[in-house]
Amino acid sequence: MTKGKNNLLDISDISKDEIKNLIKLASFFSEVSKRPVPKVPVLQARQVVTAFFEPSTRTRLSFEVAAKRLSADVVTFTASTSSITKGESVKDTAMTLQSLGADLLIVRHASAGVPHQIAGWVDVPVVNAGDGRHQHPSQALLDCYTISDTFSLIDCNFTGLEIGIVGDILNSRVARSCIEAFTALGAKVTVVATPTLLPSAKFLSVAEGSVSFTENLDEVLPQLDVLYLLRVQLERMEKNAFPTVREYNRRFGLDASRAAVMKKSAVVMHPGPINRGVEIASDVADYPNMLIGEQVKNGISMRMAIIYYILTSKYEL
Amino acid sequence: MCKVTDEIMQQDQKKESKKVLVKGGKIYTKTGFLKKDVLLDAGKIEAVQDTIEALSSYQVFDAQNCVVVPGFVDLHTHLRQPGDEAAETIHTAVKAAALGGYTALTAMANTDPPTDDPSAVLYLTSLVKEVPIEIEIAAGITKGRRGEELSPMAELAGLGVKIFTDDGNGVQDGRLMRQALLYAKNLGVILAQHLEDDHYSSGGCVNEGEVSATLGLTGRSYLAEEIMLQRDIALVRETGARMHFMHVSSAKSLPLLQAAKAAGLAITAEVTPHHLSLCESLLYGFDPVYKVHPPLRTPEDVEALKRAFYTEAIDVLATDHAPHTSDRKEQPMDMASPGMLGLQTAFSVAYAASCLGRQPLGFLDLGSVTDWTDNTLQKSYYESLGELESASLKKLSLDRDDNAGNILNARFANLIQKMSVNPANILGMRHQGAEIAVGNAANMCVIDLMADWIFTQDAVASKSLNSPFFNIRLPGVIRHTFSQGTPVVADGEVLF
Numbered sequence: 001m002t003k004g005k006n007n008l009l010d011i012s013d014i015s016k017d018e019i020k021n022l023i024k025l026a027s028f029f030s031e032v033s034k035r036p037v038p039k040v041p042v043l044q045a046r047q048v049v050t051a052f053f054e055p056s057t058r059t060r061l062s063f064e065v066a067a068k069r070l071s072a073d074v075v076t077f078t079a080s081t082s083s084i085t086k087g088e089s090v091k092d093t094a095m096t097l098q099s100l101g102a103d104l105l106i107v108r109h110a111s112a113g114v115p116h117q118i119a120g121w122v123d124v125p126v127v128n129a130g131d132g133r134h135q136h137p138s139q140a141l142l143d144c145y146t147i148s149d150t151f152s153l154i155d156c157n158f159t160g161l162e163i164g165i166v167g168d169i170l171n172s173r174v175a176r177s178c179i180e181a182f183t184a185l186g187a188k189v190t191v192v193a194t195p196t197l198l199p200s201a202k203f204l205s206v207a208e209g210s211v212s213f214t215e216n217l218d219e220v221l222p223q224l225d226v227l228y229l230l231r232v233q234l235e236r237m238e239k240n241a242f243p244t245v246r247e248y249n250r251r252f253g254l255d256a257s258r259a260a261v262m263k264k265s266a267v268v269m270h271p272g273p274i275n276r277g278v279e280i281a282s283d284v285a286d287y288p289n290m291l292i293g294e295q296v297k298n299g300i301s302m303r304m305a306i307i308y309y310i311l312t313s314k315y316e317l
Numbered sequence: 318m319c320k321v322t323d324e325i326m327q328q329d330q331k332k333e334s335k336k337v338l339v340k341g342g343k344i345y346t347k348t349g350f351l352k353k354d355v356l357l358d359a360g361k362i363e364a365v366q367d368t369i370e371a372l373s374s375y376q377v378f379d380a381q382n383c384v385v386v387p388g389f390v391d392l393h394t395h396l397r398q399p400g401d402e403a404a405e406t407i408h409t410a411v412k413a414a415a416l417g418g419y420t421a422l423t424a425m426a427n428t429d430p431p432t433d434d435p436s437a438v439l440y441l442t443s444l445v446k447e448v449p450i451e452i453e454i455a456a457g458i459t460k461g462r463r464g465e466e467l468s469p470m471a472e473l474a475g476l477g478v479k480i481f482t483d484d485g486n487g488v489q490d491g492r493l494m495r496q497a498l499l500y501a502k503n504l505g506v507i508l509a510q511h512l513e514d515d516h517y518s519s520g521g522c523v524n525e526g527e528v529s530a531t532l533g534l535t536g537r538s539y540l541a542e543e544i545m546l547q548r549d550i551a552l553v554r555e556t557g558a559r560m561h562f563m564h565v566s567s568a569k570s571l572p573l574l575q576a577a578k579a580a581g582l583a584i585t586a587e588v589t590p591h592h593l594s595l596c597e598s599l600l601y602g603f604d605p606v607y608k609v610h611p612p613l614r615t616p617e618d619v620e621a622l623k624r625a626f627y628t629e630a631i632d633v634l635a636t637d638h639a640p641h642t643s644d645r646k647e648q649p650m651d652m653a654s655p656g657m658l659g660l661q662t663a664f665s666v667a668y669a670a671s672c673l674g675r676q677p678l679g680f681l682d683l684g685s686v687t688d689w690t691d692n693t694l695q696k697s698y699y700e701s702l703g704e705l706e707s708a709s710l711k712k713l714s715l716d717r718d719d720n721a722g723n724i725l726n727a728r729f730a731n732l733i734q735k736m737s738v739n740p741a742n743i744l745g746m747r748h749q750g751a752e753i754a755v756g757n758a759a760n761m762c763v764i765d766l767m768a769d770w771i772f773t774q775d776a777v778a779s780k781s782l783n784s785p786f787f788n789i790r791l792p793g794v795i796r797h798t799f800s801q802g803t804p805v806v807a808d809g810e811v812l813f
Contacts, residue, residue: 111649113603133533
C-alpha cells in the first residue's frame with residue numbers, strides 16, 4: 001500500500017512483507033475474538049462504510065463484524081435499497097457516502113475497476129471487497145492467513161507447499177488474487193481447469209515457473225497440500241464453457257473417492273458459497289479437513305487487520 | 318451565428334471578399350513541395366508564384382517555415398447531432414475540425430434518430446449547410462443500423478449520400494451484407510464496414526489478451542476484426558462491389574488487406590490516430606477515456622499498423638472522432654461509452670507516430686511519455702521537403718537509410734496523401750484533396766512543422782473532453798485553415 005492514501009485495491013498494491021504483517025495482525029485479532037468481550041476500542045467514532053453495489057452476504061457481514069469489533073461506526077449501503085435503482089451514478093453515490101462522513105469505503109461492484117475509479121474520485125481510503133472478475137484481495141489475505149495458521153508456518157513462508165486451484169479461473173476474482181498472493185509467499189500453484197475456463201495462461205501475472213496448468217485433477221490430487229475449489233459461477237460464465245454441470249462435477253468435483261487419494265495432511269478450501277453437488281459432493285463438504293468454517297472465522301480477523309491498518313497506518317497494537 | 322461569419326457571408330454575397338494571400342510557405346504539388354506564394358479568390362486558387370506582392374487589398378497570411386497542404390478530409394466523424402447535443406454539435410465539431418486542419422468531414426449515421434431515411438438525410442443536409450466546411454452525410458446500410466433490413470439506399474443516394482455504414486455496429490449477417498453490396502454496386506456509392514464480429518467482441522471493453530486477463534474485463538478479440546474482414550473480402554470478390562474498411566486495429570488484418578488488394582479487389586482501409594499511437598496497457602488504470610471500439614491493442618499491433626501505414630495496405634487516416642460527455646465516460650468500464658476525441662489532434666498524433674516514429678503511449682513506462690516532439694527531426698522534415706521522386710512513396714519504410722531526406726519527404730507526402738487526397742478520392746469529392754495549383758478549389762491548411770504545442774482542456778473546441786492526448790507535447794501546429802477560399806482558422810484561432 002504505497003499510494004498517497006492507504007487503499008487496498010489489488011493484491012499487487014501490497015508487498016510480501018505487508019502480507020506477512022497483516023497475517024500477524026490478524027492472528028492477534030483472532031485472540032481478541034476469543035475474549036468474553038471480543039472488542040477493542042481502537043476505532044471509536046471512525047465511520048466505516050460498506051458500499052455494496054452487488055449482492056453479497058458473507059463478505060459484507062464479515063467486514064461489518066470486523067469494523068464493529070474495532071469499535072468503529074458502521075454504515076451500510078446496498079444498491080438494491082438505494083438511489084442506484086433511481087438511476088444515480090456510481091460516482092454520485094460515492095461522493096454522497098464521502099459527504100456523509102465516511103473514513104473508509106469498502107466497495108464491491110459487479111464491474112471490474114469500480115473500486116479503483118472510486119478511489120480516484122474520493123479522498124478517503126478505499127478497500128476493494130470484490131470487483132467483477134478482477135480482484136478480491138481481502139479473500140486472498142484471509143486465505144493466506146488460514147493456510148499459514150493451519151500448517152503453523154514459520155514467518156508465513158509457503159515454500160514447499162503445493163496448492164491446487166480448481167475451476168472457473170477465467171471468471172474468478174478470488175483466483176486472480178489468490179494466485180498472486182500464494183506465489184508471492186513462495187507456494188507452488190497448480191491451476192486445474194479446461195481451456196474454456198482459463199484466460200490465456202501466459203497472461204496471468206505471476207512469477208515465471210511458479211504456476212502450472214493441467215486439465216487432469218486426478219493426476220495432481222495426491223501431491224497437493226491445499227485443494228482450493230472455486231465456485232462455479234454460472235452467473236458470470238459464458239455459454240458452453242462446459243457442457244453440463246454433471247460433466248463438470250465428474251471432471252473437477254471433489255467426492256469421497258477423490259478425497260481418499262489426498263494426503264492425510266491435506267486441506268480443502270472454498271471461498272463460499274458452495275454449490276453442493278457441483279464442485280463438491282455433500283458427503284465431503286463436511287469432511288474434517290474442510291477449512292470453509294475456518295476461512296469465515298479468519299475472514300473477520302483479517303478484515304479487522306485490514307481496517308485497523310488502513311485507518312491507523314500501524315502494523316502493531 | 319457569430320458576427321465574423323455573418324460578415325464573411327455578407328461579403329460573399331456582395332462579391333467583395335478580399336483576396337487571400339498565403340505568403341512564404343512550401344506548397345504541396347504532384348511532384349513535391351515547392352516554395353511558393355498562393356493567392357486565393359472566390360473559393361479558388363487564383364495564382365501560385367514564387368513571389369506574389371502583397372497588395373493592400375489582400376488579406377495576408379504568413380506561412381514562413383510552414384507547409385501549405387490540401388485541407389484534410391475525415392471519412393469518419395461522429396457529430397452527435399441530432400440527438401446527443403450535450404456531447405457535440407455540428408457547429409462545435411466543425412470548429413474542432415477547422416483547428417485540426419480539416420476542410421471536410423463525414424457525418425456518421427449513429428445519431429438519434431439514425432440517418433437511415435430520406436427525412437433524416439434532408440434534415441441533416443439543411444443543418445450542414447450552416448457551417449463553413451464541407452460535410453458528407455453517411456447513411457445506415459440497414460434501417461436503424463440494426464442489421465436486419467436494408468435502408469432505402471437508392472433513394473438516399475439520389476439525395477446525395479455517397480457512403481453507407483452502420484458504424485458503431487458491424488453488419489453481422491453475412492447474407493444481408495452480400496445483398497447490400499449487390500444492391501449498392503451500381504449506385505455509385507461505397508459501403509463502409511465497422512469491422513467487428515459481435516461473437517468475438519460483444520460485451521467486451523478492452524483488447525482480449527494480457528490486459529483483459531489481468532483486469533478480469535471481458536475482451537474484444539482481434540478475431541472479431543479478422544473474421545469479419547475475411548468474410549467481407551470474400552463478399553467483395555463475389556459481388557464486384559466497392560468496400561471501405563473502417564478503423565483497422567489488428568496486425569492480423571494487414572496481410573488480408575494486402576492480399577485482397579494485390580488480387581485487384583476494390584477495397585480501401587483506414588486507421589485511426591489512436592490505433593497508431595496508444596497501446597492496451599493504458600487500460601490498466603481503469604480510465605474509460607481509453608475505452609474505444611475496436612479497442613487499443615498490443616505494441617506489436619501498433620508497430621505493424623505504423624509500418625502498413627507506409628504501404629498501400631492502408632489508404633486513409635480517419636479520426637473516428639467520438640465525443641462523449643463526462644457522465645457517459647465516468648462509468649464502470651463495461652458501461653462507459655466507447656470512443657475518443659480526434660479532430661484537433663489527428664495531424665500532430667499521426668505526424669508523431671508515422672513521420673517522427675515516436676513510440677506509442679503505454680508502450681514503455683506507463684504514463685511517463687509526455688513529449689512526442691523531436692526537434693531535430695521536425696527541422697529536417699521541413700528542410701527535406703522538396704521535389705519528390707515519383708517512386709519514393711512505394712519505397713517507404715520505417716527504417717532510415719542513407720537517403721534520409723528522401724525518406725522524410727516521402728513519409729510526409731504519404732501522410733498528406735492519406736489525410737486528404739485518398740479520402741477525397743474515395744468519396745469522389747471534387748473540391749477536396751486537390752494539389753495546390755491554379756484553378757483548384759481553395760481548401761487547404763498551413764502547418765508549422767517545426768513548432769509544437771500541448772493540448773489542454775481549455776483548448777478543446779468540442780463540447781466533450783474525452784481526449785487521451787491531454788498534456789502531451791505534440792509536434793506540428795496548424796496555423797491557418799482555408800475552406801472554399803475563406804479563412805476559417807487564422808493563427809490557431811477559429812474565425813466562426
